[in-house]
Amino acid sequence: MAKAVVYIDMIDEERLRYVGSMVLGLNDALVELTGALAGLTLALQNTRLVAMTGLITGVAGSLSMAASEYLSTKSEGGVKEPFRASVYTGFAYVLTVIFLILPYLLLIDLYSKAVSRDGVDKPWSSSFNIRYRIYYQDIFEHRNINYKILS
Numbered sequence: 699m700a701k702a703v704v705y706i707d708m709i710d711e712e713r714l715r716y717v718g719s720m721v722l723g724l725n726d727a728l729v730e731l732t733g734a735l736a737g738l739t740l741a742l743q744n745t746r747l748v749a750m751t752g753l754i755t756g757v758a759g760s761l762s763m764a765a766s767e768y769l770s771t772k773s774e775g776g777v778k779e780p781f782r783a784s785v786y787t788g789f790a791y792v793l794t795v796i797f798l799i800l801p802y803l804l805l806i807d808l809y810s811k812a813v814s815r816d817g818v819d820k821p822w823s824s825s826f827n828i829r830y831r832i833y834y835q836d837i838f839e840h841r842n843i844n845y846k847i848l849s
Contacts, residue, residue, distance in 0.1 A: 719767055719783040723790030726763050731756055731798050749802035756795030764788030 734755050738748045768784035 715778055716783055716786040719771075719778070719786040720790040722767060723760070723763055723787035724794050727756065727759065727791045727794035727798070730759055731795055735798060735802075745802045745805065749799045752799040752802065753795065756792065756799070760788045760791035760795065763791050 731752060735748065735752050738751050742748050742751070764784040764787050767787040768780045771778050771783040772780040
């Protein structure tokens with residue numbers, strides 16, 4: 699039993715003391731930013747715009763989490779230093795943000811290229827919207843012509 703205590707005392711490293719702060723930043727970034735990116739992807743359908751909005755959201759979230767971790771650690775009054783805990787939390791948050799928005803920066807408009815390559819018009823493509831408008835415009839004009847003939 700005494701040897702186990704000696705070994706645990708040998709493991710006492712700075713990074714191990716702040717693992718909880720890193721996990722907090724990682725976890726919060728995953729939850730918050732994944733939901734935001736999913737919603738933005740469906741709403742905006744422009745990868746650069748989604749990436750920039752995700753980056754802005756991520757930076758704001760990292761500052762918020764770092765400040766929260768600072769205040770939390772300061773109020774606990776334990777072994778951890780509040781400033782270092784907040785830096786570890788913010789750094790883990792920013793790394794997670796970069797990891798999550800990286801596909802949006804590397805795969806630019808892959809979705810729209812895949813849609814145009816298969817030759818099938820989808821409701822979100824511009825050629826579909828043009829054909830849709832022309833079709834319904836023709837129907838509307840045809841009804842007007844029929845109405846004039848019958849009148």
